[in-house]
Amino acid sequence: MAENKILIVDDDNRNIFALSAVLKSKGFRCVSATGGEEGLDLLKKEKGIAVVLMDMMMPGMDGYQAMAQMSNHPELKGIPVIAVTAQAMLGDRERCLDAGAVGYVSKPINVDELTDLLKLYI
Template sequence: MEDQKKVLIIDDDNRNIFALTAVLKSKGYHCLSAIGGEEGLQLLEEQKDIAVVLMDMMMPGMDGYEAMAKMNEDPELKGIPVIAVTAQAMLGDRERCLNAGAVGYVSKPINVDTLTDLLVKYI
């Protein structure tokens, strides 16, 4: 069931979107992408079958923290699991992402096995 494996990648860097999409497609996932928080929220409203969101936390405009807060305010979106994907790997960053509502945390450069394990857990 491909719809059950639909992943939305929200990242302001097209290179990250390209790399994640290539890896995930090779593993059987269907990927959508947005280049910012606002666009990501719009796609979530339009595409009701997104199973998981991979959210870059540091983006211009609406960052991942703000986008997750908006998702948590919306009854239709708050149940969609968000995996934080970030270059921030400082002490406390993982906890900050999880406290903001993420179900998982992956730092860049992304360990594909770790990401795949999280996706399997939440899809």
């Protein structure tokens, strides 16, 4: 079976907690980081991460910058990133996909929609 480990990168611990709880109940394993730089470090150290759920708006290195770094790293560029954002404005989805995300979900997250998206990559 393919690895079902998901990295959640979000600057709000409440979002990480809620998302982890829901995903674990659906059989996924979760690791988390509270910023883009920490997320990249985790990706380099932790083997077997199948998908990254990336919050796009974070202080410090945001999701766009983190995805740009991933695309320049040989071991990380193949890991799919699903953009997670509260910024559900016209054009945001396209901006996330143009930046390298394979999918896009807006907050509050529709769990069924997210699970369906995750199943495409795990």
